[in-house]
Amino acid sequence: MKIAVIGTGYVGLVTGVCLAEIGNKVSCIDIDERKIKKLKKGISPIFEEGLEDLIKKNLTLPRRGSATKANYDPELVEGECAAKAESKRLSFSNNLEKEIPNSHIIFIAVGTPEKEDGSADLSQVENAAVSIGQALAKLPKEKQDYKIIVNKSTVPIGTGDLVSKLVKKYYDGLFDVVSNPEFLREGSAIFDFMHPDRIVIGGESEKAKTILKKVFQPLAAPVLLTDLKTAEMIKYASNSFLATSISFINSVANLCEKVGADVTQVAAGMRLDKRIGKRAFLDAGPGWGGSCFPKDVKALVQIADENYTQFEILQAALEQNERQKKWILGKLFTLLPELKDKKIALWGVAFKAGTDDVREAPALKIIEELLAAGAEVLVFDPQAAENTKKIFPQVAFANSALQAADGADALIILTEWSQFKKINLPKLKLLLKTPLVVDGRNLFNVQQMYKLGFQYISVGRQWLEPKVTIVIPLNQVNQYLYESLPHIFNIDLKNYEVLILPDQIGRQEKGLLTKAKKNNVEDKMKVIATGKIGPAQKRDFALNYATGSILAFLDDDAYPASDWLKVALRHFQNPAVAAVGGPAVTPAKSGFWEKVSGAVYESLFGGGTARFRYLPTGTIREVDDFPSVNFLIKKESLQKVGGFASQFWPGEDTKLCQQIVYTLGQKIIYDPQAVVYHHRRKTLADHLKQVLSYSVHRGYFAKKFPKTSLRPxxxxxxxxxxxxxxxxxxxxxxxxxxxxxxxxxxxxxxxxxxxxxxxxxxxxxxxxxxxxxxxxxxxxxxxxxxxxxxxxxxxxxxxxxxxxxxxxxxxxxxxxxxxxxxxxxxxxxxxxxxx
Ligand SMILES: NC(=O)c1ccc[n+]([C@@H]2O[C@H](COP(=O)([O-])OP(=O)(O)OC[C@H]3O[C@@H](n4cnc5c(N)ncnc54)[C@H](O)[C@@H]3O)[C@@H](O)[C@H]2O)c1
Structure with a gap:
């Protein structure tokens, strides 16, 4: 069978080369001269695994070569002479006028990009149809044999008729138009073409459909014969369904993050349902892109619109996808609020692995926004660098994934290239300046990344929340503690325990233990006598008993907001963070002088530079001195600095904080949303006594710890x-x-x-x-x-x-x-x- 394929893009080239591979004589035509020049030399203008080898092979093989008998039946096409042994199977040409008249089947595989309003731009298809009509018209009448024009491009319903009309305008010989939508996936295009799930052939002519069915016979795939419009709709419906299922699973992923589920396991569970299927498109990620989904979904919405039908699901899928593209940057911004002059490594620009296609890739938007935020972006993509450079000539490219990561403040992964999955993770950790990885493709195991010390953010999977030990030092169990405990047991986190550290186990403490048993919280709460020691020493003492890897210090006269730990813990995803503090807010139900005391600390004039510590407003910031009334610290960091400076009280935290920041080189984060409520002193005299105590220490520390206390x-x-x-x-x-x-x-x-x-x-x-x-x-x-x-x-x-x-x-x-x-x-x- 002599076949012409118009368009040597991702679809046309693969179609032409594969049809040649199964024994046809194929001429691939393109108006792009540079492409044809390359192709004639056996160089593929696009990256697709195995494509170049097949081009080279079929450029040299004579037509009969390994072709099976089934793919060639001279009786089907009149005038088709038996194979000429000397003719090559595959050729490339710019000369449409010469190639078309000699072909029996003409595939149209040109682009159908989207117009501004979302509808499909059919100009390339129309031009191809006109060219076919004009080229055929030049044939002398006696040579005008039957032609089949096959539309492989994805086109709106009714385009087959349009092509027919346009050809007829110039050519009055026998021909039929057939729709044969293509379902190959970039990245596995050759395999997909050779092993399709189904072949759809739509048309009004049985003869044309039968001939085309024969052409595809060697592929031994199920063939669905339909009318023209149905075939055209099958393609749009398939792509829109797949895009919607990705938007669906991305929404599930976002929910998983909130409720503490794992989207990869959710998807695995769903795929076991035969009605959903084991190959269901349920990989959560950075949003769908590529040359097909976005334009095809928009085109179908537009087609629905033109037919006075609302396709709300697709509208929602499109909107979800736009939100999803912002997900990566949203995550990065929370952990790295200032991107100016930060070096961001970006792995993968191609919209999916296995291709160099960057059309509509989520990476493009992300690069654009990173650059706008003043970040320095270093990109690595094993195949898509050339195409990316055309869009971002100013962006630097690395030669390898690890080179891109070297010295970076964060790494963003956007394409699931298999080489990324095999990366040496300990080496990656060493190379990154901050081991912060935002993985849009869920390439790595969360637990492993956590163990290796990465701050690892992936899609719809839980960061492994560490266990928290809430430590409450006190002289003896008191009414404040009874006020606090219900709030503590109302915290919206599962993995925590409470360590209450009185001087001794007396009547009050025994009473508390009985109550804990009654309320079924005894396994969450330990009461341990410490002897008569100071609060700072009690906090150090907790190190011996805490089973959590994070210690959260709370005073007995303070109680937490229900999301206290959840808010604070997110900062520990960053391995550079050793401690987190939050405001100690005056409870609404406080006595008059308690409120006065709180108001003094909160007021601009009274609280001064420290007033933020009492207000649940303001911004997340790094601090180097913070009181321990609402303070979470990694057990490991507390051990490293040798515990609190327990000879001081208050002020035991000043030395600790200074050591964390300036000796360990780690961060203390203040988060205004990590709220605890702290009772103030009951009288003005007590308030002033407390102020006096604070100030004596601060004055002393100004000499002793000038780095953090010698401040104007x-x-x-x-x-x-x-x-x-x-x-x-x-x-x-x-x-x-x-x-x-x-x-x-x-x-x-x-x-x-x-x-x-x-x-x-x-x-x-x-x-x-x-x-x-x-x-x-x-x-x-x-x-x-x-x-x-x-x-x-x-x-x-x-x-x-x-x-x-x-x-x-x-x-x-x-x-x-x-x-x-x-x-x-x-x-x-x-x-x-x-x-
Ligand atoms: N890319 C995919 O994964 C994929 C999969 C299935 C279906 N499709 C559909 O297939 C069609 C082609 O997609 P693509 O990605 O291959 O497009 P593409 O843009 O990569 O290639 C189109 C080619 O057609 C050529 N062309 C345009 N007008 C021409 C003309 N008049 N004569 C000769 N050549 C002409 C262009 O120069 C270009 O090389 C689209 O409708 C697309 O929606 C694409």
Missing amino acids: AYFAPSLFVLWLLTTAGLLISRGLGRTPLIVFGSGGEILGAQNQSLWTISPLSIALAILLIYAIGLLVSVVQIAFKNRNIILGVMTAPAIFLTHVFYGIGFVVGLSTKNLKSKMRYQKKPAEA
Whole structure:
């Protein structure tokens, strides 16, 4: 059979070469001269496993070669002379006019890209049809034999008739138009063509369908004969169904992440259902792309629209797919919020493995957005580099996957190339600057990646949540703890235990244990006597008993929000993170002075640079000093730094944090959403005592741990106190009430000019002006607090509380600064009792 194939793209070339391979004489035609030049030399312009070998083979083999008898039946086509031994099976040409008249079957396999409105652009098909008609018209009447025009391109329903009309316009000889949609997959195109699940032949002419069926006979595949329109619809319906099933499983994957399921196992379970099938398209990933699915789904929606039918499922699939493409970057942004100047390695641009095709690949959008965010992108794709360079000439390409990963802040995997699956993971870990891998193809085992120390994000699979031990140090079981425990057992995480560490097991503790038994939580809660030691020592003590790999410290007078651990734990996916802290928010049900105390810490003026620690708002940030009331730390990191600096309390966490950040080189993350509620001191006097205690330590630490405690903001209250004293001194020395605030013409230091007639300002007036500014600051805080709490009295009382807080802190800080050895003054100096 003499066959012409118009279009040497992914479909046309594979079709032509495979038809030659099964014994036909095939001429592949393309308007692209560069392609034809290459092909004539036996070079494939596209990458498809085994394609180039087949081209070379069939370029040299004579037509009969290994052809089976079945694929050639001279009686079927009149005028077909028996094979000429010298003619080659496969040829390539730009000359459509010459090749078409000599062929009995003409395949149209040109592109049908999408138009702006989503409908199929048929211009290439129309041009091909016109060219066929014009070329055939040139045949002398006596040579005009029967032709079959086969539409292999994916086209809207009714296009077969259009092709027929266009050919007829020029050619009045005998011909039929048949639809023979192609179902091959890029990446396994040769195999798919040679071993199709089915061959669909649609047309109105039985003769044409029979001849074509014979052509495909060597493939021994089921053949479905239909009318023209049905065949055209089968292709659109198949592609749309497959795309929808990917969108479906991607939605399932997103849900799996939320509920703690594993999408790969879900898909495996679904595939066991024979109605779904073991080859069902259920691989969750970064969204579908490629030259077919996006345009075919949109075209079918458009066809439905033109026929006044809503295809809502396909609309939803398209929308889901757009969201899915953003999934990768969304994950990356949460873990690497600042991408500017970050080096991102990207493995795989091709829309799927086995091809160099990057059309509509999710990677394109991702590269674009990474570049827009200022990231430096280093790409590796074993086959698609050339095609990617055409779109992103500015992007750098590596020669290997590991070279791309070298020194990268994160690695994104977008194509499931088999060589990526075989990568040496320990080596990869060593090469990456941060072992953060966002895997859009679920290539690796989650547990293995976790064990190797990767921060590994994959699609719809759970990051292996580590077990958490909640540690509550206290003197003895008290009412606060009873308030806290229901909240703790309401935490939306399964893998945790609670370690309560009283001084001894007395009546209260025994009561608690009985209650735990009654409420069936005894296996989740341990109560262990530590002897009379300080809270910091109790926290270290917990290291001996905790079975979790993360320790979460909570004060007994604090209780957590239900998502406390879930929120905090996500940061531990990053192996560089050693600890996570969150705000200690004042509970809504607090006494008046507790609320005042909380308001002081929260207020802009009272809390200063540390106010974020009391507010569940603001941004996730790195910190280098954080209190342990709401603090999670990797057990391993706590062990590495030798536990808390338990000679200090409070402030035992300052040294620990400094060591984590500056000795271990690990991160402490503050997440405002990892909330615990912390009771404040019940009276103003207790509040001030607490402030004094904090400030003495901070002053002492300013000398001892200057890296994190010698900060200007900590000195501000002391300077304020100094200022107050100076003002008071000035007032006393000048005589209260007799010194004018603003002196006209004489007295005080003259600011600015010699001219005696100018206004001059005395130091006292400056001092009082600053006090006025301070008073304005207080007023702003009063309004802020009153407004926030809708409580004027609370707002008003916050003003003196802030003032006193500043005074006490200012004094305490100086005391701490001048203290030689704070240790000896601290409580709880005893060593931990024997466990
Ligand atoms: N790529 C796939 O995996 C796949 C699978 C099944 C079906 N299809 C469908 O097959 C058709 C072809 O797809 P493709 O990916 O091979 O397209 P492609 O864009 O890779 O190739 C089309 C080729 O046709 C050539 N061409 C265009 N007009 C021509 C003309 N008038 N004369 C000669 N050559 C001409 C182009 O130069 C190009 O080389 C499309 O309708 C597509 O939807 C594609």
